[in-house]
Amino acid sequence: MHKSLVLLLAVYSSVAVAVTNNVYICNNKKSKSQVFSAVDTRFCACVKNTQTGFIKGVNDDDIKLISSSDCTGSYQKLGPNSEAKNTQWVNSFSYGKSAVAAQPSQMVQGIPAVNPVNQPWIWPLPQNWERGSNTVRVSKSIRFEGKGARQPIVVKAIKRYQDLIFKKEDYPMIPYNWSTTDNKPSRSSLSTVVIDIKSTGDHLDMDTDESYTLTVPVSGKAVLQAETIYGALHGLETLSQLVQYYQERRSFYIPNAPWKISDFPKYKHRGILLDTSRHYYAVQDIEKIIDTLSWNKLNVFHWHMLDSTSFPYVSKKYPELAAKGAYTPRHVYTARDITNIVQYAKERGVRVIPEMEAPGHSTAWGYGIPEIASCLNTQPYFGYTIQPPAGQLNIAHPKTKEVIYSLIDEWAELFSDSFFHAAGDEVIMKCWAEDPYITNHLQQTNQTLIQLFENFVLDMEDHVRQKNKTVMVWQEMLLEYNFTLPKDTVIQVWIGSEGVKEVTEKGYRTIVSAQNFWYLDLGFGRPRSNPYPEVQGAGFNHWNRVYSYDMRANLTTAESDLILGAEATMWGELADPNNVEDRLWPRAAAFAERLWSGYENPKGEALVSADAILRLLPWREHLVLRGVRAGPLNQGFCTRNPLDCFQPLNPNK
Amino acid sequence: MIKAVYSLSAAIAIASNAFLVSLLFLPDPVPVQGHLWPKPAQECRGHQTIQLANNFKFNLPEDPNPRLRLAATRFRKRILRSTFQSPVPVDPALAAKEDRSLVEVAQLTSVRVDIEDNDSSLGLDTDESYRILIGAVEDADAPFEISKGDCKSIASTVSSLHGVIRARTMFGALHGMETFSQLVTNSPHDTTVKEIRSTPIVIHDRPLFPHRGLLVDTSRNYLAMTSLYRTIDAMAMNKLNVFHWHITDSPSFPIELDDTTDKDQPVASLPRDEDEDAGSDSDIQTETVPGLPLSQLAAKGAYGPDMTYSKDNIRQLVEYAMGHGIRVIPELDMPGHAWSWSRAFPEITTCLDGYPSYSRFSAEPPSGQLNPVLAKTYRVLDAVYEQVLPLFPDGAFHSGADEVNFNCWNTTESITSHMDARGIPRTEAGFDKILDGFIAKQHARLRQGGKVPIVWEEPLLNHHSETLARNKDVIVQVWTSAKNTKKVISQGHRVITGSADYWYLDCGFGDWLGNWTMGNSWCDPYKSWQKIYSFNPLMGLSSKEAKSVLGGEALLWGEQVDDTNLDTKLWPRASAAAEVLWSGNSEDSDTKLWNGPDQEEDTLRNVEALTRINEHRFRMLSEKISAEPLQPLWCVQNPGHCLWPIYDSKPEKQAY
Numbered sequence A: 001m002h003k004s005l006v007l008l009l010a011v012y013s014s015v016a017v018a019v020t021n022n023v024y025i026c027n028n029k030k031s032k033s034q035v036f037s038a039v040d041t042r043f044c045a046c047v048k049n050t051q052t053g054f055i056k057g058v059n060d061d062d063i064k065l066i067s068s069s070d071c072t073g074s075y076q077k078l079g080p081n082s083e084a085k086n087t088q089w090v091n092s093f094s095y096g097k098s099a100v101a102a103q104p105s106q107m108v109q110g111i112p113a114v115n116p117v118n119q120p121w122i123w124p125l126p127q128n129w130e131r132g133s134n135t136v137r138v139s140k141s142i143r144f145e146g147k148g149a150r151q152p153i154v155v156k157a158i159k160r161y162q163d164l165i166f167k168k169e170d171y172p173m174i175p176y177n178w179s180t181t182d183n184k185p186s187r188s189s190l191s192t193v194v195i196d197i198k199s200t201g202d203h204l205d206m207d208t209d210e211s212y213t214l215t216v217p218v219s220g221k222a223v224l225q226a227e228t229i230y231g232a233l234h235g236l237e238t239l240s241q242l243v244q245y246y247q248e249r250r251s252f253y254i255p256n257a258p259w260k261i262s263d264f265p266k267y268k269h270r271g272i273l274l275d276t277s278r279h280y281y282a283v284q285d286i287e288k289i290i291d292t293l294s295w296n297k298l299n300v301f302h303w304h305m306l307d308s309t310s311f312p313y314v315s316k317k318y319p320e321l322a323a324k325g326a327y328t329p330r331h332v333y334t335a336r337d338i339t340n341i342v343q344y345a346k347e348r349g350v351r352v353i354p355e356m357e358a359p360g361h362s363t364a365w366g367y368g369i370p371e372i373a374s375c376l377n378t379q380p381y382f383g384y385t386i387q388p389p390a391g392q393l394n395i396a397h398p399k400t401k402e403v404i405y406s407l408i409d410e411w412a413e414l415f416s417d418s419f420f421h422a423a424g425d426e427v428i429m430k431c432w433a434e435d436p437y438i439t440n441h442l443q444q445t446n447q448t449l450i451q452l453f454e455n456f457v458l459d460m461e462d463h464v465r466q467k468n469k470t471v472m473v474w475q476e477m478l479l480e481y482n483f484t485l486p487k488d489t490v491i492q493v494w495i496g497s498e499g500v501k502e503v504t505e506k507g508y509r510t511i512v513s514a515q516n517f518w519y520l521d522l523g524f525g526r527p528r529s530n531p532y533p534e535v536q537g538a539g540f541n542h543w544n545r546v547y548s549y550d551m552r553a554n555l556t557t558a559e560s561d562l563i564l565g566a567e568a569t570m571w572g573e574l575a576d577p578n579n580v581e582d583r584l585w586p587r588a589a590a591f592a593e594r595l596w597s598g599y600e601n602p603k604g605e606a607l608v609s610a611d612a613i614l615r616l617l618p619w620r621e622h623l624v625l626r627g628v629r630a631g632p633l634n635q636g637f638c639t640r641n642p643l644d645c646f647q648p649l650n651p652n653k
Numbered sequence B: 001m002i003k004a005v006y007s008l009s010a011a012i013a014i015a016s017n018a019f020l021v022s023l024l025f026l027p028d029p030v031p032v033q034g035h036l037w038p039k040p041a042q043e044c045r046g047h048q049t050i051q052l053a054n055n056f057k058f059n060l061p062e063d064p065n066p067r068l069r070l071a072a073t074r075f076r077k078r079i080l081r082s083t084f085q086s087p088v089p090v091d092p093a094l095a096a097k098e099d100r101s102l103v104e105v106a107q108l109t110s111v112r113v114d115i116e117d118n119d120s121s122l123g124l125d126t127d128e129s130y131r132i133l134i135g136a137v138e139d140a141d142a143p144f145e146i147s148k149g150d151c152k153s154i155a156s157t158v159s160s161l162h163g164v165i166r167a168r169t170m171f172g173a174l175h176g177m178e179t180f181s182q183l184v185t186n187s188p189h190d191t192t193v194k195e196i197r198s199t200p201i202v203i204h205d206r207p208l209f210p211h212r213g214l215l216v217d218t219s220r221n222y223l224a225m226t227s228l229y230r231t232i233d234a235m236a237m238n239k240l241n242v243f244h245w246h247i248t249d250s251p252s253f254p255i256e257l258d259d260t261t262d263k264d265q266p267v268a269s270l271p272r273d274e275d276e277d278a279g280s281d282s283d284i285q286t287e288t289v290p291g292l293p294l295s296q297l298a299a300k301g302a303y304g305p306d307m308t309y310s311k312d313n314i315r316q317l318v319e320y321a322m323g324h325g326i327r328v329i330p331e332l333d334m335p336g337h338a339w340s341w342s343r344a345f346p347e348i349t350t351c352l353d354g355y356p357s358y359s360r361f362s363a364e365p366p367s368g369q370l371n372p373v374l375a376k377t378y379r380v381l382d383a384v385y386e387q388v389l390p391l392f393p394d395g396a397f398h399s400g401a402d403e404v405n406f407n408c409w410n411t412t413e414s415i416t417s418h419m420d421a422r423g424i425p426r427t428e429a430g431f432d433k434i435l436d437g438f439i440a441k442q443h444a445r446l447r448q449g450g451k452v453p454i455v456w457e458e459p460l461l462n463h464h465s466e467t468l469a470r471n472k473d474v475i476v477q478v479w480t481s482a483k484n485t486k487k488v489i490s491q492g493h494r495v496i497t498g499s500a501d502y503w504y505l506d507c508g509f510g511d512w513l514g515n516w517t518m519g520n521s522w523c524d525p526y527k528s529w530q531k532i533y534s535f536n537p538l539m540g541l542s543s544k545e546a547k548s549v550l551g552g553e554a555l556l557w558g559e560q561v562d563d564t565n566l567d568t569k570l571w572p573r574a575s576a577a578a579e580v581l582w583s584g585n586s587e588d589s590d591t592k593l594w595n596g597p598d599q600e601e602d603t604l605r606n607v608e609a610l611t612r613i614n615e616h617r618f619r620m621l622s623e624k625i626s627a628e629p630l631q632p633l634w635c636v637q638n639p640g641h642c643l644w645p646i647y648d649s650k651p652e653k654q655a656y
Helices: A152-164 A229-242 A283-295 A320-325 A335-346 A363-368 A398-414 A429-433 A436-445 A449-466 A498-505 A543-548 A580-584 A587-597 A609-625 A636-640 B002-014 B016-023 B066-081 B092-097 B170-183 B225-237 B295-301 B311-323 B339-343 B375-391 B406-410 B413-421 B428-448 B466-470 B484-490 B529-533 B566-570 B573-583 B606-622 B633-637
Strands: A020-026 A033-039 A042-046 A054-058 A063-066 A075-078 A083-085 A092-096 A128-145 A189-197 A212-216 A222-226 A244-246 A251-263 A269-275 A300-304 A351-354 A419-421 A470-474 A490-493 A509-512 A563-570 B042-059 B107-115 B130-134 B163-167 B184-186 B194-205 B211-217 B242-248 B263-266 B286-289 B327-332 B349-353 B367-370 B396-398 B452-456 B475-477 B495-497 B549-556
Touching: A054 A063, A075 A083, A128 A152, A152 A229, A189 A229, A212 A229, A222 A229, A229 A251, A229 A283, A269 A283, A269 A587, A283 A300, A283 A335, A283 A580, A300 A563, A320 A363, A335 A351, A335 A398, A351 A419, A398 A419, A398 A449, A429 A436, A429 A449, A436 A449, A449 A470, A490 A498, A498 A509, A543 A587, A543 A609, A563 A580, A563 A587, A580 A587, A587 A609, A609 A636, B042 B066, B066 B107, B066 B170, B066 B311, B107 B170, B130 B170, B163 B170, B170 B184, B170 B194, B170 B225, B211 B225, B211 B566, B211 B573, B225 B242, B225 B311, B225 B566, B225 B573, B225 B606, B242 B549, B295 B339, B311 B327, B311 B375, B327 B375, B339 B349, B339 B367, B349 B406, B367 B406, B375 B428, B406 B413, B406 B428, B413 B428, B428 B452, B428 B466, B484 B495, B529 B573, B529 B606, B549 B566, B549 B573, B566 B573, B573 B606, B606 B633
Parallel strands: A128 A189, A189 A222, A269 A300, A269 A563, A300 A351, A419 A470, A470 A490, A490 A509, A509 A563, B042 B107, B107 B163, B211 B242, B211 B549, B242 B327, B327 B396, B396 B452, B452 B475, B475 B495, B495 B549
Antiparallel strands: A020 A033, A020 A054, A042 A092, A054 A083, A063 A075, A063 A092, A128 A251, A212 A222, A212 A251, A244 A251, B042 B194, B130 B163, B130 B194, B184 B194, B263 B286, B349 B367
């Protein structure tokens, strides 16, 4: 009988310290095969209605071949590491550890491309981890003690995590527990975590040590050690991800104890850019994004607050800018809003870097103070700006510098971070070249437009430096205009991945936002309405493309070392609070792991997306459980049976 | 009403100045505020602004249909509770013409709803037309349509504080109430003050196409009932009228059905294998048919015990949809796309495969098809239909039949031996015959349940189905290419349009297979609203052929969609499709549909539509539908400033 193939497969954990028993079955021609795994447990697999003709065990224990379909009745023994042919009569077999009773194996079809339990369910993956095979119950009244647990920021974090640790779902989309190794949890339960932090300060900066170590023993106290409170925050997040809800027992457990994790980020600067000018986000919307950043161990919120479309910042000195430039009086950020957001982010280990978008993309400044703008809302806009509305700062007018320096002064106070983004992107010369004020000024001062432009931006950047800030700029400043930027300037690459090479070749430090991989806003058509239907096809960077981009491509080691990190961008043309979470997550999570975990683990083994998907799927479910509207990565069947949803190497065979 | 008329005469006395002013202007199709989506067939607007009384109500005909009564209550609440403020500013040129002298004194206290036919059955033939008259009176037998020409025959000033919605059916009245709700605007200073601007108003409206659908897929990812209800709400706001519910597919089977018990049935009525001995013993007239554990379809085939639809869930949703003027057409996809049936009934399914062999048998994992040569298959199918068909009162039922993989059947021994025994060659033609055998039995069962079958295009265009050749009433849904519309019509079938090249809302999000690093979605690119709006369902058809086009559907397949992002993927892009189907996408007053980019005078209406769809997106937001933005807010606030700049050249020609 050549019946259709219905194969049942157990997907179970493999553990460093445990022994995996594998069984391979295939048909007589060996044209189809299947692997069954069991770790420290014993399973019964039903292979009724399959074309099984050949069974081979790679294991330490016996396999029992049985003609009934549920491992009952008489059996024929297959010894360790041996094989049997012509096994069409076999309808079930039990395999795995011989000392325990066999349980029915999970109904998962297909052949695993990779072992799903090679890596623990922690996102992003820690650098070093060891795990055992015990299961420890977690007390709901878990306490955090030690000097570190009394630091104010940590106290607040503990309060948050006492809630986040105990999130449960009664019918999760991933019902089987890939990490389980032991169905008999230990008697003791984890009720105390000792937090030990070396530094007492709460200074947060690019060079802040974010490393931590976390040990969870089978009995006794867990210990979280870190150099700084920010490392401890990451450790708490990792701890929260170790805890899983066991629906059948109605309690929370940490499987695979004992755990030993020692972790640190590969890149220091791990950010998301959010554009709050093209669409406005309320303070709570921003805070929710910052929460989600911290759960993904991202540490930079690049706030692109201003642009041509609106000016939401309420300046102390120039309130008219927001009064006339914001979308409405409600669509604004006051100094107090900013202070709150900066503090909120700091308590989550996230730096807030403001971007003073200038002198391009500046229409909205001109509504409040018209004399500082050139080509203000020129119609038709084409030729004066990349996208509507037209308007740049008038770089010749003395008032312009006065206004922008005042704003820099205000922001330097409000944003405590030592980085400050001075923009400099996408200016259109025609806007200035046709402004009589500027042309007159050029004549009077006998300089060229480019010289005026260079002087303006270098003066502006110097003003930022005077505030003890490191200046970040967009790549055009260096690559298009070749301005003489001091070597301490950090260049943000955005146009394409080739810019990374060009910037680092020149010896500048860089932050990578290559739009062909890490722009998360692309692929949704053009926001301008056209008289003719027009669709921009390219551009959507799906999670695997995001994950797979290697920013070190074609770089020397010295050049690679100049990469401080990266930012994924969420420009605002087609995103607002209604869809931003689906746009960001889980793609920004894929990005986050690259920056935290890097491209290789400390043993030098590459981290690949085929493994990552097996952890990203549960992580996305976890984000949804925490209230994030992260879109699904694939259909539910694939969330549940990820091994069945791979692209075959040769789809036609 | 008497009171209202009284207050109006007072108002006119007070506002005689305004009366003179407004005489200077002729009625205009463009209102100051209260833009409509979808655009009505004909709309005339005056220049006076009146108020809506805060005890406003709809006056229904005596003894109204309960559904109509519920709808009137719903719309009344929505209008009075709305805090919606359009982000689109008032056009100063229009505002200059506005006469606000009646605002303080003229209040509309009620709108009378007249319907000719109190019947509430909803189907393809339902008359959905309506006429709205605000601020004027007319004879009850005045013609429905505004006389040809334009709005000149309509008075430009308010002559009465009457409001009437006339419709032939309650479903026309529902559309009329939706339109009315969009006419009412909130005062910018106080949202408890409701205004109707640019009155008097005469609107005559009817849909271009009777089938205006949205496909939602609840098999690939489960959608909660609240998401489905919210989708019905949003569809009604867009005058869509068909909820194509793709309930089952390979990944999951979410409908809860009941086990059947053993029962005796006449032998002749039973499906059986052709080579099965029917029993030469003439004494046996009945046979005991064993019960089928249909509950296991969801118990084993759904994603989880909380991810199913009970019969009550379905009945309530169908009733809710009906109350919103929306037909629910269910689809149980088969005989392909049927892996989920195998969890409960492995014996009637075949080639159940995951990685890597699924790709031999289906476009995406998991593979699995029904086995068309086994009697058991039809016994299960009959029993499922027996329970499912009565849940859906609609006269149409989608029978699926897309992407059937013959390689699957060709590797199934029971099927090949069945074919060999009957001398059916194992060729494309032979398998066409096997597929047609399945469709014949399936459609016979659907017709027995009073349903007209709908099929996807393949049985007709690829598999030469004889059942379809014999039954021209079967409706064919085109999905691979808009070009196929003409082919379907040439074979004598009615057609539903909305193919992957225009109206698939799920395209452009990359490949979702776990290891495909740089894979794109198969139907790239993403369909922007502009692309969706440009679709002409009748492109390239003669006027005779055009009669066979029932309409179209926007489709959102579920691979990368669940409750987290359903709204943003549907809206407002599906609104663009809704307007095309309701009133077209063209300035051409005869055809209403775009004649393509190569004509001397291009008639595409999308620049005009942009302002309205931007506003409609915010209107949906105010009704708790998370529609996504189409432009930066600046562009919404500055209409006409965010257009493609080179107006005279054509950035990209669309090839049909």
